[in-house]
Amino acid sequence: MSSDDAQILTTLKVLIIGESGVGKSSLLLRFTDNTFDEDMAATIGVDFKVKQLEINDNRVKLAIWDTAGQERFRTLTPGYYRGAQGAILVYDVCNRQSFRQLDRWISELDTFSTKTDPIKMLVGNKIDQKDSREITYDEGDRFARKHSMLFIEASARTCEGVQVAFKELVEKIIETPSLWDKTEASIRPTDNDHSDDAPAGYMEDNNLLLNITSEPTPTRSKVLGKKSVKRKHDTEDEQDSNVIDSNTKKKKQNERVKLDLCQGREMKTSNRSSLFSNNPTIPEIDEKHVETANEEIFGSASSLDKMPVHPHIIGCLKQKFNINRLTNVQEKSIPAILTGEDVIIKSQTGSGKTLAYVIPIIHRIQSIEPLVRRETGPIAIVLVPTKELVQQTYEVFQKVLTSFVRIVCSPLVGGSNRNHEKKRLRRGLNILISTPGRLTDHIENTQSLSFKNIQFLIFDEADKMLDMGFADAIKKIIETITKHNDDNDKHFQRVLLSATPTSALTNFVDINLNKKSLHIDISEEFNDESAITVPKTLTQMFMIVPSKLRFVTLIAFLLKILQANKKNEAKILLFLATNELVRFHYDLLNTILNGEKDDDEDEQGDLQFGHLLDQPIKLLKLQGDMTHHERTSVFNEFGKLTQGILLCTNVAARGLDLPSVTWILQYHPTSPIDYIHRIGRTARLGSIGCSLIFLLPNEAEYVATLQDKYKMSLKNISPDDVLETLMFSCNKLKQHFETRTVVPRTAEQCASSLHHHFEEYVNGSGERTEEARQAYLSFIRYYASFAREWKYLFHVKNLHRGHVAKSFGLRDLPDESNNHNIKERTGTFASSKIKRKIKSKEDETIDPLDEPLPEPIKSETKSIFDRLPLSNNPKFRPRYRNFSHISEFGSGLEVSTKSHKKKDKVGEFLEKKRERNTSKRLFGRKNVK
Numbered sequence: 001m002s003s004d005d006a007q008i009l010t011t012l013k014v015l016i017i018g019e020s021g022v023g024k025s026s027l028l029l030r031f032t033d034n035t036f037d038e039d040m041a042a043t044i045g046v047d048f049k050v051k052q053l054e055i056n057d058n059r060v061k062l063a064i065w066d067t068a069g070q071e072r073f074r075t076l077t078p079g080y081y082r083g084a085q086g087a088i089l090v091y092d093v094c095n096r097q098s099f100r101q102l103d104r105w106i107s108e109l110d111t112f113s114t115k116t117d118p119i120k121m122l123v124g125n126k127i128d129q130k131d132s133r134e135i136t137y138d139e140g141d142r143f144a145r146k147h148s149m150l151f152i153e154a155s156a157r158t159c160e161g162v163q164v165a166f167k168e169l170v171e172k173i174i175e176t177p178s179l180w181d182k183t184e185a186s187i188r189p190t191d192n193d194h195s196d197d198a199p200a201g202y203m204e205d206n207n208l209l210l211n212i213t214s215e216p217t218p219t220r221s222k223v224l225g226k227k228s229v230k231r232k233h234d235t236e237d238e239q240d241s242n243v244i245d246s247n248t249k250k251k252k253q254n255e256r257v258k259l260d261l262c263q264g265r266e267m268k269t270s271n272r273s274s275l276f277s278n279n280p281t282i283p284e285i286d287e288k289h290v291e292t293a294n295e296e297i298f299g300s301a302s303s304l305d306k307m308p309v310h311p312h313i314i315g316c317l318k319q320k321f322n323i324n325r326l327t328n329v330q331e332k333s334i335p336a337i338l339t340g341e342d343v344i345i346k347s348q349t350g351s352g353k354t355l356a357y358v359i360p361i362i363h364r365i366q367s368i369e370p371l372v373r374r375e376t377g378p379i380a381i382v383l384v385p386t387k388e389l390v391q392q393t394y395e396v397f398q399k400v401l402t403s404f405v406r407i408v409c410s411p412l413v414g415g416s417n418r419n420h421e422k423k424r425l426r427r428g429l430n431i432l433i434s435t436p437g438r439l440t441d442h443i444e445n446t447q448s449l450s451f452k453n454i455q456f457l458i459f460d461e462a463d464k465m466l467d468m469g470f471a472d473a474i475k476k477i478i479e480t481i482t483k484h485n486d487d488n489d490k491h492f493q494r495v496l497l498s499a500t501p502t503s504a505l506t507n508f509v510d511i512n513l514n515k516k517s518l519h520i521d522i523s524e525e526f527n528d529e530s531a532i533t534v535p536k537t538l539t540q541m542f543m544i545v546p547s548k549l550r551f552v553t554l555i556a557f558l559l560k561i562l563q564a565n566k567k568n569e570a571k572i573l574l575f576l577a578t579n580e581l582v583r584f585h586y587d588l589l590n591t592i593l594n595g596e597k598d599d600d601e602d603e604q605g606d607l608q609f610g611h612l613l614d615q616p617i618k619l620l621k622l623q624g625d626m627t628h629h630e631r632t633s634v635f636n637e638f639g640k641l642t643q644g645i646l647l648c649t650n651v652a653a654r655g656l657d658l659p660s661v662t663w664i665l666q667y668h669p670t671s672p673i674d675y676i677h678r679i680g681r682t683a684r685l686g687s688i689g690c691s692l693i694f695l696l697p698n699e700a701e702y703v704a705t706l707q708d709k710y711k712m713s714l715k716n717i718s719p720d721d722v723l724e725t726l727m728f729s730c731n732k733l734k735q736h737f738e739t740r741t742v743v744p745r746t747a748e749q750c751a752s753s754l755h756h757h758f759e760e761y762v763n764g765s766g767e768r769t770e771e772a773r774q775a776y777l778s779f780i781r782y783y784a785s786f787a788r789e790w791k792y793l794f795h796v797k798n799l800h801r802g803h804v805a806k807s808f809g810l811r812d813l814p815d816e817s818n819n820h821n822i823k824e825r826t827g828t829f830a831s832s833k834i835k836r837k838i839k840s841k842e843d844e845t846i847d848p849l850d851e852p853l854p855e856p857i858k859s860e861t862k863s864i865f866d867r868l869p870l871s872n873n874p875k876f877r878p879r880y881r882n883f884s885h886i887s888e889f890g891s892g893l894e895v896s897t898k899s900h901k902k903k904d905k906v907g908e909f910l911e912k913k914r915e916r917n918t919s920k921r922l923f924g925r926k927n928v929k
């Protein structure tokens with residue numbers, strides 16, 4: 001900090017607003033540079049000037065924002081008004097129209113100002129043109145008094161009144177510390193501009209950038225010996241922390257929320273919609289810039305031609321794949337696989353790992369003597385975790401195999417006709433691409449399947465297959481192949497690939513791979529789970545949003561992206577937790593964004609929604625419980641789109657190579673490992689992409705985990721900024737709101753109105769309410785199913801059931817008594833306890849959907865059971881832990897009958913128990929056996 005800066009009391013943001021041509025830029029230039037340009041009126045105008053002022057021995061830095069001509073097109077954004085402590089409203093004394101428009105400018109300022117009552121100075125300009133004057137001094141004065149403004153007449157040409165106008169305004173601001181002692185104003189319009197890092201489309205709209213990036217963090221002030229700028233409520237909290245009881249503490253917490261969510265606009269509780277009240281505090285999180293492990297995508301330019309493989313393969317890569325050089329992982333892996341040793345490959349998502357093994361395998365198979373024929377049977381097996389990946393990998397093999405027609409490749413996947421597959425296996429297949437489940441099924445049921453000639457076994461996305469519970473299936477496959485090979489005294493090569501090796505994978509490698517395996521790691525830090533690279537061209541963001549505001553923020557964010565990409569290039573993957581949630585949100589988004597109606601007779605909800613997008617956007621859904629055929633056609637259709645939204649579960653998280661995806665939105669978070677794969681669906685092979693994860697305030701530690709453990713840099717997006725989109729980015733929304741009796745004027749009111757409509761829609765028919773209820777229950781089940789290692793981030797006890805229900809548009813809390821999979825149902829949040837309207841101490845009725853949030857469960861507060869080894873822990877129920885087996889969570893696997901039986905048994909048991917309890921209540925204990 002310079003010594004000059006050190007004496008500055010504060011930095012103020014002052015706006016100049018008014019109609020086009022009233023002389024705003026001239027006043028600014030006269031004040032800052034003491035110049036006057038006769039032609040200025042016709043120019044676009046300056047947009048920003050800084051000047052230091054001495055006011056009563058205080059030095060302040062003034063950032064004065066001009067409209068840069070945007071007022072002519074009525075395109076001033078909320079970002080322009082944000083954080084301004086004062087405004088100069090200018091009219092032309094010779095132009096009555098400019099005077100009449102002042103009301104509109106005042107109203108706009110009041111609407112978008114994020115400060116409570118910024119100081120306004122009314123300036124009647126051009127008083128030198130005495131003969132043309134239309135507005136008298138008295139008229140101006142009366143108007144200023146009516147609106148509690150300062151007032152002066154001035155002339156930018158003669159300099160009269162200009163300095164006084166600015167100085168009086170600043171003096172008044174300094175006399176009102178509440179306006180400036182919280183945070184410093186943004187110094188320049190581009191202060192928050194991260195456009196260098198932002199991808200195309202995001203950069204195109206500067207206003208969008210201004211709106212979307214977070215406010216600068218409070219900086220130190222030198223005033224009156226204050227060490228640092230603190231919000232008033234923070235200081236109060238500190239002073240009182242030892243004396244207030246827990247109830248008062250909760251109340252205080254809620255007060256903070258009100259301040260935080262409005263960014264300093266202190267509204268009375270009675271004025272606030274329930275959507276914005278009683279939310280938990282959004283924690284302040286630093287956007288750490290983390291030094292990440294780097295991975296160069298492409299290898300040397302001449303690598304393709306030098307590759308020691310059949311020339312047909314090289315030709316095919318050039319013609320069919322449009323490839324003219326190898327990627328780094330291909331350059332290193334192909335020679336390693338050609339040696340015949342076991343190989344373990346780790347490289348970031350989208351770096352070309354598939355071809356890294358397809359090329360050497362095909363090369364080696366085509367060079368086998370005598371020539372491979374159908375009857376030779378399987379020579380290579382490729383195991384991948386999902387059906388989509390089977391299909392995708394098969395297509396890559398097929399493309400390369402066009403030059404080697406004798407070699408036959410086939411996919412084997414659950415969901416397709418098993419008898420057809422058996423028939424093909426009987427006729428002879430050389431390369432099998434399969435999920436582990438389907439292959440073990442054939443091992444058990446297809447006699448013609450022989451492994452005697454197997455030379456290659458590939459595990460792609462190996463960590464995911466283990467995570468999904470395929471360990472037993474994989475073990476069985478390896479044992480069967482090993483047995484055949486031992487009988488024939490042959491060796492088979494194993495290749496294992498992953499972008500995110502885990503400790504489970506390391507154990508698997510130790511047991512199942514040759515000790516002399518070759519390790520290929522492009523980021524040079526193999527075997528360290530945390531050393532994970534993500535594409536450099538990916539901009540990662542997070543947004544902490546309280547439960548209740550989640551849905552409206554999602555809509556606002558989608559509108560924001562879709563508005564920003566005017567060239568129709570927004571291709572979005574929207575990740576949701578379960579199949580149920582995909583279905584629910586798919587119908588909802590189709591209705592809200594595109595105005596698609598269902599056949600329901602009760603039109604109340606539909607009629608009120610209209611549609612928010614001018615041009616409908618293609619929505620598709622991909623989830624684990626769709627048929628194989630449906631999934632393939634969705635996968636292909638989305639691949640061809642240039643703009644659209646694919647709502648999906650984690651089934652689309654791994655390996656899928658969908659072209660030109662620009663945004664990954666994670667509406668429901670998942671484990672950090674799956675997070676990495678989800679974001680890997682964009683920014684592939686050096687292209688540009690963005691990702692955003694929605695987190696609840698109690699999940700904020702997720703960001704720290706990504707930053708500290710996985711070394712990732714994420715930008716913080718403020719939900720307030722996103723919600724502002726509702727005011728501007730959508731004409732439909734505005735038109736729609738304007739038909740209402742009370743026209744929402746602020747982003748907050750728009751959000752509340754939108755949510756109100758959402759609730760009306762959900763509750764407008766029994767069927768829709770039931771769908772919302774099922775979606776809610778599915779979310780709670782999902783949340784309760786997080787593995788123990790992620791419970792410090794996602795603990796079902798930390799969920800406020802009422803707030804969550806509101807994010808599904810529900811007005812009552814669903815009964816969870818049949819929700820068997822939720823383990824942690826006791827405690828403050830047990831639904832039975834808050835289903836009733838609750839009487840508080842003050843005898844006020846609290847709506848359970850709006851009840852304040854209790855203290856979150858801290859991971860340190862472990863019970864004695866949590867500290868016991870798992871095997872001795874009576875609370876540990878292994879059969880419920882791995883929920884990825886359940887098709888609801890979209891693993892892409894069929895539900896095994898075994899787990900069904902288990903579920904049914906538990907269900908039966910609970911049902912009987914309930915019946916017994918009811919009977920006991922009705923007939924007394926002794927009469928019930």
Ligand SMILES: Nc1ncnc2c1ncn2[C@@H]1O[C@H](COP(=O)(O)OP(=O)(O)OP(=O)(O)O)[C@@H](O)[C@H]1O
Nearest residue numbers: 323325326327349350351352353354355655657685
């Ligand atoms: N050398 C290359 N030059 C240009 N494009 C390539 C090259 N190699 C592969 N590609 C293309 O890059 C894309 C990504 O490849 P691939 O799906 O194999 O990546 P991956 O590393 O397996 O990703 P993930 O970890 O997400 O599964 C594909 O569309 C593929 O055709």
